[in-house]
Amino acid sequence: MGGPCSVQLYAADAAQAQRVGDAVCAEVLRLERVYSRYRDDSLTTRINRSAGDAQGVEVDEETAGLLDYAQQAHALSGGLFDITSGVLRGAWDFKSGRLPAQARIDALLPRVGWTRVRWQRPHIVLPLAGMELDFGGYVKEYAADAAAGVARRHGIAHGLVELGGDIAVIGPHPDGAPWRVGIRHPRAPERALATVELREGGIASSGDYERFIEIDGQRYCHILDPRTGWPVRGVAAVSVIAPQCLVAGTATTIAMLKGAEGPAWLEELGLPYLCADAEGRLRGSLRTA
Numbered sequence: 001m002g003g004p005c006s007v008q009l010y011a012a013d014a015a016q017a018q019r020v021g022d023a024v025c026a027e028v029l030r031l032e033r034v035y036s037r038y039r040d041d042s043l044t045t046r047i048n049r050s051a052g053d054a055q056g057v058e059v060d061e062e063t064a065g066l067l068d069y070a071q072q073a074h075a076l077s078g079g080l081f082d083i084t085s086g087v088l089r090g091a092w093d094f095k096s097g098r099l100p101a102q103a104r105i106d107a108l109l110p111r112v113g114w115t116r117v118r119w120q121r122p123h124i125v126l127p128l129a130g131m132e133l134d135f136g137g138y139v140k141e142y143a144a145d146a147a148a149g150v151a152r153r154h155g156i157a158h159g160l161v162e163l164g165g166d167i168a169v170i171g172p173h174p175d176g177a178p179w180r181v182g183i184r185h186p187r188a189p190e191r192a193l194a195t196v197e198l199r200e201g202g203i204a205s206s207g208d209y210e211r212f213i214e215i216d217g218q219r220y221c222h223i224l225d226p227r228t229g230w231p232v233r234g235v236a237a238v239s240v241i242a243p244q245c246l247v248a249g250t251a252t253t254i255a256m257l258k259g260a261e262g263p264a265w266l267e268e269l270g271l272p273y274l275c276a277d278a279e280g281r282l283r284g285s286l287r288t289a
Contacts, residue, residue, distance in 0.1 A: 001028065001032065001140050001143065001163045001164045002136070002140060002164045003163075003164030003165055004162075004164065005028065005161075005162060005163045005164060006161075006162045007021055007024050007025070007147070007151075007159070007160075007161050007162075008159050008160050008162075009021065009151060009156050009158075009159040009170070010156070010157075010158040010159055010173070010174055011156065012155075016154075016155070019154065020150075020151055020154040020155075020156055023150050023151075023154055024147045024150050024151055024161065027143070027146055027147050027150045028143050028146075028147050028163065031139060031142070031143045031146065032143075034063075035066075035135040035136075035139045036136075037086070037132070037134055037135075037136065043057075043059070043063060044133060044134070044135055047059075047124060047126065047133050048126070048131075048132045048133060050125075050126060051126035051127075051128060051129050051130060051131040051132065052126070052127070052128060052129030052130075052131075053125075053126075054125065054127070055125070056118065056123045056124050056125030056126070057123070057124055057125075058122050058123055059122050059123075059124055060122075061122075064121050064122055066135060066138075066139070066142065067119055067124060068121075069138070069246075069250075070083045070114070070138070071114065071119060073138075073250050073254070074114045076254070077254040077257065077258075079114070079115075079226070079227070080225070080226065080227075080254055080257040080258065081137070081250060081253060081254050081257065082112065082113065082114050082226040083114065083133050083134055083135065083137060083138075084111070084112050084113055084114055084116070084117060084126075084131060084132065084133060084134075084226070085112050085134070085224060085226035086132055086133070086134025086136065086137075087108055087111050087112060087130065087131065087132045087134075088105070088108055088109075088112065088224050088226070088229050090104075090108055091104040091105045091108055091229065092222070092224065092231075094211045094212060094213050094220075094222060096213070097213055097215075098213075098215075099213075099215060099220065105228075105229035105230070106229075108229065109228075109229055110128070111128055111130045111131045111132070112226050112229070113226070116128065116131070117131075117133075137253060138246060138249055138250055138253075140163050140164055140166055140249070141163075141166050141168075141202070141204055141244075141245040141246040141248065141249030141250070142245075142246045143163055144161050144162070144163045144166050144167065144168035144202065144245040144246075145168045145202065145244050145245050145246050147161040147163075147168065148160070148161050148168040148169070148170045148245075151170050152170060152171075156170055156171075157170070157171045157174075158170065158171045158172060158173055158174050159171065160179055165184075165204075165205055166202070166203070166204040166205070166245050166248070166249055167179075167181060167198070167202060167203050167204070167245060168201075168202045168244070168245040169198050169199065169200050169201060169202065171199075171200065172199040172200070176199075178197035178198055178199045179197070179198050179199070180195050180196075180197055181195065181196050181197070181198055181203055182194075182195050183195070183196065183205060183237075183239050183274060183276075184205065184207070184209070184237070185276075185280050186207050186208065186209045186236035186237040186276055186277075186278060186280065187209070187236070187278060187279075187280065188280075189209060193237075193276055193280050193282065194274060194282060194288040195288060196239075196241070196274075196286055196287065196288055197287075198241065200243075201241055201242060201243045201244065201245075201248075202241070202242055202243070202244050202245025202246070202247070202248045202249075203239060203240070203241045203242075203245070203248055204239070204240060204242075204245055204248035204249035204251075204252050205237065205238065205239040205240075205252060206223065206237070206238055206249075206252040206253055206255075206256050207221075207236055207237030207238065207256070207276075208221035208223070208231075208232075208235075208236050208237070208256075209221075209236070209237065210222060212231075219278075223253070223256050223257065225257060232256055232257050232259050233259055234258075234259025234260035234261075234262070235255065235256055235259060235260070235262050235263070235275050235276075235277070236276050236277050236278045237275070237276040238252045238255045238256055238262060238266075238273060238274070238275050238276075239252065239273065239274045239286065240252045240255070240266065240271050240272070240273045240286075241271065241272040241273070241286060242271055247271075248271070251266060251269065251271055251273070252273075255273070255275070262275065263275045263283060263284065266284070266285075267285070272284075272285050272286040272287070273285060273286050274286045274288070
């Protein structure tokens with residue numbers, strides 16, 4: 001899931017805590033097995049290996065729901081949220097300390113574009129050889145929601161699930177007190193820029209601090225514009241609260257992709273949010289503790 005993960009539960013006893021914790025972890029690991037692009041046996045890999053095959057791949061109902069969601073997010077974002085854009089990592093190596101050649105980006109861009117994909121339940125077709133789907137931009141948040149749902153079905157009413165910094169709340173502390181969640185400073189990761197309180201729903205954050213290279217004082221982050229193949233600019237970090245962690249995560253990603261227009265777009269949606277610039281200056285509607 002791309003980072004440290006934790007589950008915090010209030011249970012009747014240690015046996016229930018262990019049983020529910022195991023079930024929650026099993027659900028997260030199941031989703032990683034199915035959707036990780038790093039596994040040779042995952043559904044994502046099977047879909048990507050079918051690129052160029054007119055027959056495509058038949059998918060299950062859960063995957064169909066995720067593809068429908070990706071299609072809706074693509075439309076809502078004006079094409080910025082695009083799960084075919086992961087192929088651009090073939091040009092960007094954030095450990096190299098070097099910018100890619102424009103020719104390398106230009107060679108990959110024809111393989112990017114959800115509008116090229118043929119998606120008609122239950123079949124997904126990637127018409128061009130070398131195209132790829134990457135569920136990594138939202139399956140972690142989906143997994144957090146799914147794991148919280150597993151805990152509730154096992155009788156847990158209070159707790160939270162955190163997967164790589166994205167959080168789904170099962171319920172508040174037993175006394176009704178909220179969970180206090182720190183929001184990372186984009187240039188000082190060891191300290192919190194702000195703290196928010198959450199009793200339900202989910203919170204997700206995104207920023208230019210996760211994977212990046214800096215050249216001549218300019219930061220180039222891992223969030224790539226699918227239209228140009230280049231990193232986004234304009235906002236250093238975004239955090240959003242929503243009824244589901246999945247929605248919060250998608251909104252943060254789109255806001256980052258919209259750059260300077262991201263805060264206004266979040267205002268239109270009516271989702272509580274915080275945006276930070278590189279100096280840590282905040283704006284947004286999310287109340288801090």
